[in-house]
Amino acid sequence: MVGIISYGAYIPRYRIKIEEIARVWGANGTEISRGLGVYEKSLPDMDEDTITISVEAARAAMARRKIDPADIGAVYVGSESHPYAVKPSAVTVGEAIGATPVMTAADYEFACKAGTAAIQTSMGLVKSGMVTYSVAIGADIAQGEPGDALEYTAAAGGAAMIIGNDDPIAEISHTCSYTTDTPDFWRRENKPYPRHGGRFTGEPAYFKHVIGASKMMLEKMGTKPSDYTYAVFHQPNGKFPVQAASMLGFSMEQIKPGLAVTYLGNTYSGASMVGLSAVLDVAKPGERIFMTSYGSGAGSDSFDITVTDVIDSDLFSRDAAPKVSELLADKKLVDYAVYAKHKGKVVMME
Amino acid sequence: MREVAVIGVGCTKFGEKWETSFRNLFVQAGALALEDANISGEQIDEIFVGNMSAGRFVEQEHIGALIADYAGLATDNIPATRVEAACASGGLSFKQAYTAVASGMSDIVVAAGVEKMTDVGTEVTTDVLAAAADREWEGIAGVTFPGLYAMIATDYMNRFGLTREQLAQVAVKNHENGVMNPNAQFRKAITLDTVINSTLVADPLRLFDCSPVTDGAAAVILAPLDRAREFTDTPIKVLGVGQASSTLALHDRKDICTLDATVAAGNRAFQMAKVERKDIGFVEVHDCFTIAEICAIEDLGFCKKGEAGRLTEEGQTAIGGKIPINPSGGLKACGHPVGATGIKQVYETVKQLRGDAKGRQIDTEIGMTHNVGGTGATVVCHIFGRA
Amino acid sequence: MSVARFWRKQQNRYNLIGTHCTTCGRYFYPPRAFCPDCRREGKIVEFQAKGTGKVVTYTIIRSSSGNFKLLTPYVLAIIELDEGSRLTTHLICEIDQVYIGMPVKRVFRKLGEEGSSGAIFYGTKFVPA
Numbered sequence: 001m002v003g004i005i006s007y008g009a010y011i012p013r014y015r016i017k018i019e020e021i022a023r024v025w026g027a028n029g030t031e032i033s034r035g036l037g038v039y040e041k042s043l044p045d046m047d048e049d050t051i052t053i054s055v056e057a058a059r060a061a062m063a064r065r066k067i068d069p070a071d072i073g074a075v076y077v078g079s080e081s082h083p084y085a086v087k088p089s090a091v092t093v094g095e096a097i098g099a100t101p102v103m104t105a106a107d108y109e110f111a112c113k114a115g116t117a118a119i120q121t122s123m124g125l126v127k128s129g130m131v132t133y134s135v136a137i138g139a140d141i142a143q144g145e146p147g148d149a150l151e152y153t154a155a156a157g158g159a160a161m162i163i164g165n166d167d168p169i170a171e172i173s174h175t176c177s178y179t180t181d182t183p184d185f186w187r188r189e190n191k192p193y194p195r196h197g198g199r200f201t202g203e204p205a206y207f208k209h210v211i212g213a214s215k216m217m218l219e220k221m222g223t224k225p226s227d228y229t230y231a232v233f234h235q236p237n238g239k240f241p242v243q244a245a246s247m248l249g250f251s252m253e254q255i256k257p258g259l260a261v262t263y264l265g266n267t268y269s270g271a272s273m274v275g276l277s278a279v280l281d282v283a284k285p286g287e288r289i290f291m292t293s294y295g296s297g298a299g300s301d302s303f304d305i306t307v308t309d310v311i312d313s314d315l316f317s318r319d320a321a322p323k324v325s326e327l328l329a330d331k332k333l334v335d336y337a338v339y340a341k342h343k344g345k346v347v348m349m350e
Numbered sequence: 351m352r353e354v355a356v357i358g359v360g361c362t363k364f365g366e367k368w369e370t371s372f373r374n375l376f377v378q379a380g381a382l383a384l385e386d387a388n389i390s391g392e393q394i395d396e397i398f399v400g401n402m403s404a405g406r407f408v409e410q411e412h413i414g415a416l417i418a419d420y421a422g423l424a425t426d427n428i429p430a431t432r433v434e435a436a437c438a439s440g441g442l443s444f445k446q447a448y449t450a451v452a453s454g455m456s457d458i459v460v461a462a463g464v465e466k467m468t469d470v471g472t473e474v475t476t477d478v479l480a481a482a483a484d485r486e487w488e489g490i491a492g493v494t495f496p497g498l499y500a501m502i503a504t505d506y507m508n509r510f511g512l513t514r515e516q517l518a519q520v521a522v523k524n525h526e527n528g529v530m531n532p533n534a535q536f537r538k539a540i541t542l543d544t545v546i547n548s549t550l551v552a553d554p555l556r557l558f559d560c561s562p563v564t565d566g567a568a569a570v571i572l573a574p575l576d577r578a579r580e581f582t583d584t585p586i587k588v589l590g591v592g593q594a595s596s597t598l599a600l601h602d603r604k605d606i607c608t609l610d611a612t613v614a615a616g617n618r619a620f621q622m623a624k625v626e627r628k629d630i631g632f633v634e635v636h637d638c639f640t641i642a643e644i645c646a647i648e649d650l651g652f653c654k655k656g657e658a659g660r661l662t663e664e665g666q667t668a669i670g671g672k673i674p675i676n677p678s679g680g681l682k683a684c685g686h687p688v689g690a691t692g693i694k695q696v697y698e699t700v701k702q703l704r705g706d707a708k709g710r711q712i713d714t715e716i717g718m719t720h721n722v723g724g725t726g727a728t729v730v731c732h733i734f735g736r737a
Numbered sequence: 738m739s740v741a742r743f744w745r746k747q748q749n750r751y752n753l754i755g756t757h758c759t760t761c762g763r764y765f766y767p768p769r770a771f772c773p774d775c776r777r778e779g780k781i782v783e784f785q786a787k788g789t790g791k792v793v794t795y796t797i798i799r800s801s802s803g804n805f806k807l808l809t810p811y812v813l814a815i816i817e818l819d820e821g822s823r824l825t826t827h828l829i830c831e832i833d834q835v836y837i838g839m840p841v842k843r844v845f846r847k848l849g850e851e852g853s854s855g856a857i858f859y860g861t862k863f864v865p866a
Contacts, residue, residue, distance in 0.1 A: 045829070045846075046807060046808050047827075047829075047847040047848070047862070048846060048847065049847060049857075051847075051859060052844075052845050052846050052847060052859065055845040056844065056845055059845070083857055084857070092751075092859060095747065095748065095751055095752075096751045096845055096859075098752060341807070472802075473802040473803070473806070476802040477802050484825075487767040487824065488825045490738065490750075490849070490858075491813065491825045491827055491848075492798065492801060492804075492808070492811065492813055492827045493813060493825060494798055494800070496800075497796050497798045497813045500796035501794045501795060501796045501813065501814070502794075504794045504795055504796055504837070505793070505794040505837075508794075549799070551800055552798050553796050553797040553799070553832075554796075555796075599767075599825065600815065601793075601815045601823040601824055602823065606793065606794055606815070
C-alpha cells in the first residue's frame with residue numbers, strides 16, 4: 001500500500017519572541033501571545049531560504065532510511081516563498097539528494113497546503129507505478145507585513161515526506177480534498193507581502209475547508225475521532241487547530257503531539273507537514289493519524305494514516321535525523337532589528 | 351650567463367595619489383630612474399613592468415604597451431612586457447629583466463612596478479585582491495586577504511606561543527623605519543598600544559597589523575656588469591635569484607604557517623649567490639601583514655620556526671639589530687601598491703648598498719629582497735651586493 | 738561568479754563530490770583532475786566525502802565584501818575532512834565557540850547571489866558537529 005517511506009524536518013535556529021515584535025509596534029505582547037497561542041517564531045539565517053530548508057529536510061529523510069537516490073522518480077516542493085518565481089526549487093533539491101537527472105520535478109503553490117498537495121501527487125505517481133519514490137516537500141520562509149497581525153506568526157521551516165509502496169513506515173489509507181475559490185488570503189505577483197481578509201479568514205475559510213475535508217474523510221472511512229491516536233490540523237496559530245479539533249470531536253491529547261506552532265509560528269507550506277513529522281517522531285506501530293491541512297485560496301487535504309511495524313524495524317532509523325522537538329530546542333533568540341536584517345526588511349541599495 | 355648590475359633606481363612617493371593617474375605614476379618613477387642612471391630613453395633595450403590588476407582598478411589591460419607608449423619609447427618600438435604574479439609582480443618583473451640581461455638578449459633593461467588602487471572603492475579593492483587567492487574554492491567561501499593571513503596567525507600562535515605584543519612590535523618597528531623614508535606612505539611612529547587597540551579586521555589581526563591600500567610606482571635599470579660603470583660609480587650586482595611557486599590555496603599547504611615557496615626561493619637565491627645567512631646585512635621582506643614578516647624571517651632561514659617573535663621583541667630586526675628587516679618601513683609603513691612593491695624593495699636595497707639611505711643607513715655590502723604573491727603561491731627572492 | 742562557471746562545479750559543491758587518486762590513495766576535495774603527486778600516472782575517480790571533519794585553523798572576519806558583507810562577524814575556517822583533504826569554509830557558529838580541533842559537519846546553504854535579479858548560488862558550509 002502507498003505510504004510514507006521516510007520523513008524529515010528542518011527548522012532554522014533563529015527565534016524571535018512575539019512580545020518583541022509587539023514591543024516595536026507599541027502593542028501588548030502578553031495579550032497577543034496569549035490570544036494567538038504562539039510565543040516564539042522561527043526565522044532563517046542570512047544564508048538560508050526555502051531551498052536550503054527543503055534540502056535539509058529531504059536529507060534528513062534520506063538519513064533515516066537506506067534509499068537509492070536513483071529510485072527517486074519525482075520531487076515536488078510546495079512553498080509560498082520559492083526563491084525564484086521561475087526556476088523550480090525542486091531541481092536544486094533533486095540535485096542535492098543525488099536524484100537527478102532521471103526524475104520529474106515541479107514546484108507547487110497553494111498557500112499553506114502546497115506541501116500536502118505534493119503528497120497527493122506523489123501518491124498518484126507511486127500508486128500508478130510510474131515512479132518508485134516521490135519526494136513531497138512543504139517549506140517556507142514566510143513573509144509577514146511589518147505591523148500586520150500575520151507578522152506575529154509568519155515563520156520559517158519545512159518537512160519532507162518520501163512516498164512509496166514498499167514497506168512504508170506509515171500507510172496512507174485514503175486522501176480527499178475540499179477545494180473552493182475563496183479569497184481569504186493572497187499575494188500578488190511582485191508584491192513582497194500577502195494580504196488577507198481579517199476575520200474572513202476564519203469561518204468561511206479555514207474552518208469551512210478543514211471541517212469540510214475532515215468530515216468527508218471520517219464519512220468515507222466510516223471512522224470516529226476516537227479511532228485515531230493523533231490528529232494534525234493546519235496550525236496558523238495556536239487557536240484555530242484547537243478549535244477545529246473541538247468542533248470535530250478530537251481531544252487536546254490527540255492534537256498536542258502534532259502542535260508545533262506554539263514555539264515555532266506558522267511555517268506556512270511546512271505547517272501541517274512539520275506537525276505530521278512531530279507525530280511520526282513519537283508514533284508507535286498500529287497507531288492511526290488523522291491529518292487535515294489548509295491552504296488559503298482555498299482548500300484542505302485530509303489524510304488517514306496508519307503507522308506500521310517498519311517504523312521500529314531495522315529498515316528505518318528514527319534517530320538518524322533530528323526530531324522536531326530537538327529542532328525546536330536548538331534555538332538562538334534575536335531582537336527585531338536582527339530579525340529585520342535576516343528577513344530582508346531593511347531597505348538596501350541594489 | 352653574464353653578470354648583471356643595477357645602474358639606476360627611481361621611486362614615487364607612495365600614498366593616496368588622487369592627482370596622479372596610473373600612467374603618470376609610472377612616468378614619474380621611470381624618469382627618476384633614468385636621471386639616477388644618467389641615461390636617456392633611446393638607450394633602453396627592453397621594459398618589464400609588474401602590475402597585478404590594472405584591469406579591475408583602472409579598467410586597463412595591455413599594460414606593457416601602455417607603459418612603453420607613455421614612457422615615450424613606443425616610437426622606438428621597444429619590447430615591453432607586463433608581468434603578473436599578484437603581489438609578487440614587481441619581484442618577478444625584476445627577475446624577468448635580470449634574465450633578459452644575463453642571457454644576453456638585451457643590454458639595458460628597465461624593471462618597473464606600478465599599481466593605482468585608489469580609483470575604486472574599498473569593497474572593489476577587497477574583491478580585486480581576493481583574486482590573488484583561489485577564487486573558485488577560497489573566494490566563494492568568504493575569504494578576505496586579512497582573513498587568510500589571520501588563519502596563518504591563529505595556527506602560528508597556537509603552535510609557537512607568539513604573543514600579541516611581539517606581533518605588534520613588527521608594525522611599530524616598521525613605522526619607526528618609515529619615519530626616515532621620504533617615500534613612505536606613513537611617516538609617523540606608532541606605539542604598541544596603538545596597534546593592540548586598533549579595530550579588529552580578522553582575528554587576531556587588527557587594522558595596524560595590515561598594510562594599507564596605496565598608489566605608487568618604482569623603476570630600476572639593469573645593465574651587464576661589464577658595462578655598468580659607463581653609467582654609475584656605484585653599480586649594485588645581482589648575486590642571487592630565486593623564484594618558487596606553491597599551492598594557490600592556503601588549505602593545500604603542507605604546513606599552514608610555513609610558506610614553502612619562501613623556503614625554496616630563498617634557498618635558490620642563497621645557492622646562486624654563494625653567501626650565507628650571516629653575510630646578509632638586511633632583508634626587505636613582504637610584510638603584507640605583521641604575521642607575514644614573522645614567517646618570512648623564519649622561512650628565509652634567519653632563525654628557527656617559532657623564534658622570530660622573540661627576535662623582533664628583542665630589537666634584533668630593528669636597524670641597529672642583528673638582522674635588520676624592512677629598513678624602508680616595509681609594506682606596513684611604505685604602503686603596498688601591489689605591483690610596485692617588489693621593485694621598491696630593490697630600490698631600497700640599492701640605496702642602502704650605495705650608502706645613500708640617510709637616517710636609516712645600514713653599513714653592509716650584501717642585502718636581500720623577498721616578494722610574495724597571495725598567501726605564498728609565488729615567491730621571488732634576490733640577493734644584491736656591492737660590485 | 739558567472740552561471741556557467743558556478744554550474745560546472747555545482748554537483749561538487751552541493752554534495753562534496755571530490756576526486757580520489759587510486760594510484761596513491763589521496764583524496765581531493767576541492768576536486769583535482771590531476772593528482773599532484775602521481776601526475777600522469779595517477780588514476781582519478783570521483784568520490785563523495787562523508788561531510789564530517791575538524792577545524793585546522795580559523796579567524797573571525799569582521800569586515801568583508803560582496804555576498805559576505807552582511808554576514809560579519811563570521812568564522813572563516815580551514816577544515817580537514819575525515820578523508821584527509823582540506824578546504825576553506827564559512828563555519829556557522831558563535832564566534833567564541835570555535836576552536837582548533839572542533840568537530841564539524843556539513844549543511845546546505847546559500848553561498849551568494851548575483852544581485853537581486855541574478856542567479857542564486859548554493860553549496861556546502863559547515864556547523865559544529
